[in-house]
Amino acid sequence: MKIKSTYIEDTFAEAFKMWAARFIITAESRQWAQAAARSVTGFATSVIGCKCEAGIEAELTPEETPDRRPGVSVLLFTPDRDSLGKRLVERIGQCVMTCPTTVCYNGLESETTVNVGGQLRYFGDGYQISKKLGERRLWRVPVMDGEFLVDELFGIQKAVGGGNLLLLGKTAAATLRAAKAAVKAMRGPGIILPFPDGVVRSGSKVGSRYKALIASTNDAWCPTLKGVVENSALPEDVNCVLEIVIDGLDESTVGAAMHRGMLAAAKPGLRRISAGNYGGGLGQHQIHLHRLLEATAA
Amino acid sequence: MSLELTLLTQPEVPLEADVLSPDRLQSLNRSELERLELYYGNVRTPLAEFFSINGDFDGDLHLTGDLSRIKHVGSLMTRGSIHVHGDIGAHLGTGMSGGEIRIDGNAGDWVGPEMQGGRILVEGNAGHLIGAAYRGGAVGMTGGEIIIKGNVGNETGHAMRGGLIAVGGDSGDFTGVNMLAGTIVVCGRPGIRTAASMKRGSVISLHEAELLPTFSYDCCYHPTYIRLYLQYINSRGLNIDEACINGNYERWSGDAVEMNRGEILIYRP
Numbered sequence: 001m002k003i004k005s006t007y008i009e010d011t012f013a014e015a016f017k018m019w020a021a022r023f024i025i026t027a028e029s030r031q032w033a034q035a036a037a038r039s040v041t042g043f044a045t046s047v048i049g050c051k052c053e054a055g056i057e058a059e060l061t062p063e064e065t066p067d068r069r070p071g072v073s074v075l076l077f078t079p080d081r082d083s084l085g086k087r088l089v090e091r092i093g094q095c096v097m098t099c100p101t102t103v104c105y106n107g108l109e110s111e112t113t114v115n116v117g118g119q120l121r122y123f124g125d126g127y128q129i130s131k132k133l134g135e136r137r138l139w140r141v142p143v144m145d146g147e148f149l150v151d152e153l154f155g156i157q158k159a160v161g162g163g164n165l166l167l168l169g170k171t172a173a174a175t176l177r178a179a180k181a182a183v184k185a186m187r188g189p190g191i192i193l194p195f196p197d198g199v200v201r202s203g204s205k206v207g208s209r210y211k212a213l214i215a216s217t218n219d220a221w222c223p224t225l226k227g228v229v230e231n232s233a234l235p236e237d238v239n240c241v242l243e244i245v246i247d248g249l250d251e252s253t254v255g256a257a258m259h260r261g262m263l264a265a266a267k268p269g270l271r272r273i274s275a276g277n278y279g280g281g282l283g284q285h286q287i288h289l290h291r292l293l294e295a296t297a298a
Numbered sequence: 299m300s301l302e303l304t305l306l307t308q309p310e311v312p313l314e315a316d317v318l319s320p321d322r323l324q325s326l327n328r329s330e331l332e333r334l335e336l337y338y339g340n341v342r343t344p345l346a347e348f349f350s351i352n353g354d355f356d357g358d359l360h361l362t363g364d365l366s367r368i369k370h371v372g373s374l375m376t377r378g379s380i381h382v383h384g385d386i387g388a389h390l391g392t393g394m395s396g397g398e399i400r401i402d403g404n405a406g407d408w409v410g411p412e413m414q415g416g417r418i419l420v421e422g423n424a425g426h427l428i429g430a431a432y433r434g435g436a437v438g439m440t441g442g443e444i445i446i447k448g449n450v451g452n453e454t455g456h457a458m459r460g461g462l463i464a465v466g467g468d469s470g471d472f473t474g475v476n477m478l479a480g481t482i483v484v485c486g487r488p489g490i491r492t493a494a495s496m497k498r499g500s501v502i503s504l505h506e507a508e509l510l511p512t513f514s515y516d517c518c519y520h521p522t523y524i525r526l527y528l529q530y531i532n533s534r535g536l537n538i539d540e541a542c543i544n545g546n547y548e549r550w551s552g553d554a555v556e557m558n559r560g561e562i563l564i565y566r567p
Contacts, residue, residue, distance in 0.1 A: 131481065147519075
């Protein structure tokens with residue numbers, strides 16, 4: 001199957017069950033909201049080394065936020081439910097509460113919740129104040145610029161992590177161009193691309209020859225090892241591979257983003273689009289590239 | 299179709315009508331409705347003697363007329379709605395925990411005493427002791443919301459421990475007296491001795507307020523939670539100025555004769 005001159009491999013992205021939370025950061029200005037959002041989503045590219053994956057879902061106008069101030073919507077994913085609460089408390093406590101003028105609201109309506117503000121309140125050392133507006137409890141924690149306001153409970157839900165596209169290009173420049181176009185097209189509600197500007201070059205395989213490592217470089221997709229490894233996945237005219245990893249609130253949202261990404265990435269110089277998987281034996285979700293395209297064609 | 303009761307005869311003494319609550323009206327047929335007993339003074343009187351009855355109860359109750367002598371409407375209600383097309387008497391929504399009461403006119407004293415949940419909206423003025431504890435009781439309103447668009451009397455939120463009271467006009471003396479928690483917003487001017495003996499909780503005044511000497515000044519700042527509260531109150535029909543939503547407030551802590559953990563926030567233009 002081809003899109004323009006780009007060959008789409010008949011394969012699938014192997015994605016995993018995750019748990020996700022969405023939170024809204026607002027601040028006195030866009031600058032401070034962005035500062036907190038960048039900080040809270042920093043060092044959150046992969047659960048392999050960062051314990052969570054997080055990213056900015058959207059920038060919000062004052063009309064879109066609960067307190068009508070500029071805001072940012074953030075999605076955070078972890079492999080299991082228990083660790084999601086811990087990561088939220090750590091990151092909101094260290095990166096949002098610390099940022100001037102910010103407030104942090106729950107952004108996900110769900111019957112399943114984790115207690116975040118109810119943990120962070122203890123920073124108030126007894127001077128914290130609870131406020132209940134309708135069914136929603138908020139905590140006011142006194143800080144040096146006034147007070148930090150945070151929802152007590154944050155909704156969480158089952159989600160999908162590790163959807164991906166592999167972009168195989170003739171040159172690094174062509175592959176980067178394709179990746180940037182794909183990232184731009186893929187961003188949208190319900191998904192994040194957790195790697196730097198959405199793109200990862202160090203795709204990994206499970207395990208390593210070194211016992212201490214649980215993951216190591218994906219040698220079959222490294223162009224410098226084409227002549228070295230026996231199982232190289234790269235044809236002769238491919239000299240660069242970039243990956244886009246997608247985490248989303250459900251499989252269909254991830255699939256839709258991958259579909260948009262393929263259409264946008266298919267540019268001259270991009271030889272192939274593939275996807276990373278482990279033979280289907282690890283992940284709970286298989287997102288087939290051809291099926292995504294066929295569904296649209298139909 | 300909702301149930302519509304229209305007052306036929308103005309009672310000479312207050313009529314106690316705690317049966318006029320969705321929980322009590324559920325599943326009653328017409329004859330049972332007509333025979334519902336009200337207390338007229340100390341005399342049991344059937345509902346039909348004072349009200350004309352139209353429609354069937356489907357969760358919504360409409361009351362029409364000058365009901366300023368009809369007391370205890372909506373007592374202990376947990377669901378449904380009551381819409382009063384006129385004034386209503388004292389003890390409206392006593393101890394209610396759910397549902398909604400809307401008054402097109404004025405309300406008497408004791409609106410939502412010891413209320414636990416639900417909503418009361420009064421388009422006009424209301425009397426004393428809104429959301430308060432009954433005399434001898436330790437705790438007043440613990441949840442829900444009472445919105446009064448006009449003025450209110452004294453001791454609003456007396457011993458209140460949760461929920462929201464918003465007053466569109468002025469409030470009388472001792473607003474938030476003995477308050478334990480919760481939030482009172484006064485858009486007009488509060489009377490004297492505001493929040494006397496409060497332990498915790500917030501009284502927010504959008505105008506100058508005369509404070510007791512047992513309250514101490516903390517700072518002037520913009521409490522973000524006020525944005526949520528004032529926007530919410532606006533969504534319930536009040537019209538609070540944008541400047542108050544976005545503006546700064548003086549924070550006063552008190553009452554020092556108690557725990558000193560309460561606050562009065564006064565808007566500073």
